[in-house]
Amino acid sequence: MLRTVTHAITNQIISDYQENGVVVLRGIFSDWMPALCRGADYNAAHPSSSALIHGSNADQGRFLEDFCNWQLIPEFRDFVLNSDIGDIAARLMGSRTVQFFHDHYLQKDAGTATATPWHQDMPYYCVRGEQTVSFWIPLDPRNRNASLNCVTGSHRLPKEIRPTSWSTLDSFYEDDANFMDLPDIDNGGYDIKTWAVDPGDAIAFNFKTIHGAKANIGQAVNRTVSFRLVGDDVRYFQRPGRTSPNFPDIKQKNGDRLREDWFPVIWPTSDEEK
Numbered sequence: 001m002l003r004t005v006t007h008a009i010t011n012q013i014i015s016d017y018q019e020n021g022v023v024v025l026r027g028i029f030s031d032w033m034p035a036l037c038r039g040a041d042y043n044a045a046h047p048s049s050s051a052l053i054h055g056s057n058a059d060q061g062r063f064l065e066d067f068c069n070w071q072l073i074p075e076f077r078d079f080v081l082n083s084d085i086g087d088i089a090a091r092l093m094g095s096r097t098v099q100f101f102h103d104h105y106l107q108k109d110a111g112t113a114t115a116t117p118w119h120q121d122m123p124y125y126c127v128r129g130e131q132t133v134s135f136w137i138p139l140d141p142r143n144r145n146a147s148l149n150c151v152t153g154s155h156r157l158p159k160e161i162r163p164t165s166w167s168t169l170d171s172f173y174e175d176d177a178n179f180m181d182l183p184d185i186d187n188g189g190y191d192i193k194t195w196a197v198d199p200g201d202a203i204a205f206n207f208k209t210i211h212g213a214k215a216n217i218g219q220a221v222n223r224t225v226s227f228r229l230v231g232d233d234v235r236y237f238q239r240p241g242r243t244s245p246n247f248p249d250i251k252q253k254n255g256d257r258l259r260e261d262w263f264p265v266i267w268p269t270s271d272e273e274k
């Protein structure tokens with residue numbers, strides 16, 4: 001039987017992903033929305049010790065971020081292990097295997113004044129490689145003003161962008177000599193991809209694609225769950241400080257494939273030919 005993803009992930013989508021570092025996938029996870037919303041609401045009500053809250057003014061809506069809860073939240077775990085996300089990721093990345101890296105929950109309550117600044121994800125992570133994908137999955141409808149913005153082709157920049165703390169915009173690492181400055185995207189004639197999206201849609205982007213999102217000036221909460229996956233060429237890479245998320249006990253060295261007991265191989269599944 002032909003799987004649904006065989007039809008949904010066309011050659012055009014794959015080449016757009018490779019070329020632009022970002023694509024929108026319409027309705028790809030519709031069947032999973034009730035479960036992911038339950039998981040997200042549980043996550044918001046029970047943030048882990050890694051959770052961050054941005055914005056210091058108590059009058060503002062909360063901007064909550066949390067990480068790496070997929071093993072604790074049954075709905076997230078079910079999605080990681082039993083949805084088509086591994087198959088879709090393999091096709092977009094052009095990778096034989098897919099390892100699950102981590103989940104990231106983002107909730108901007110109504111009136112959240114804190115925007116998500118332009119950034120690449122890769123410099124915050126303990127990995128390097130080209131075959132990467134994050135699925136940014138909105139759980140509430142978003143117009144273009146409240147959606148993700150991605151800079152076309154920025155995954156091909158020659159160096160990684162210097163990461164900063166989202167709250168203070170200070171450099172994230174003490175030693176940041178190996179990074180380049182963020183280009184002046186708002187004034188620079190860059191092509192920005194953004195789409196109005198509905199629950200069930202996903203925006204897939206490379207860990208090196210520069211992206212950001214506006215504050216939530218609307219009246220409704222904006223919940224998003226991002227699932228991050230890596231392919232064949234991704235290897236452990238020691239950063240000059242704690243990463244986000246941080247894996248202090250990972251015990252890996254530069255060049256290792258990520259340990260499979262923490263980062264399961266979700267594609268091929270045991271049903272597929274290895």
Ligand SMILES: O=C(O)CCC(=O)C(=O)O
Pocket residue numbers: 104106116121134136148211212213214224226
């Ligand atoms: O939704 C947002 O505000 C930003 C999302 C983001 O940076 C990510 O998923 O990597």
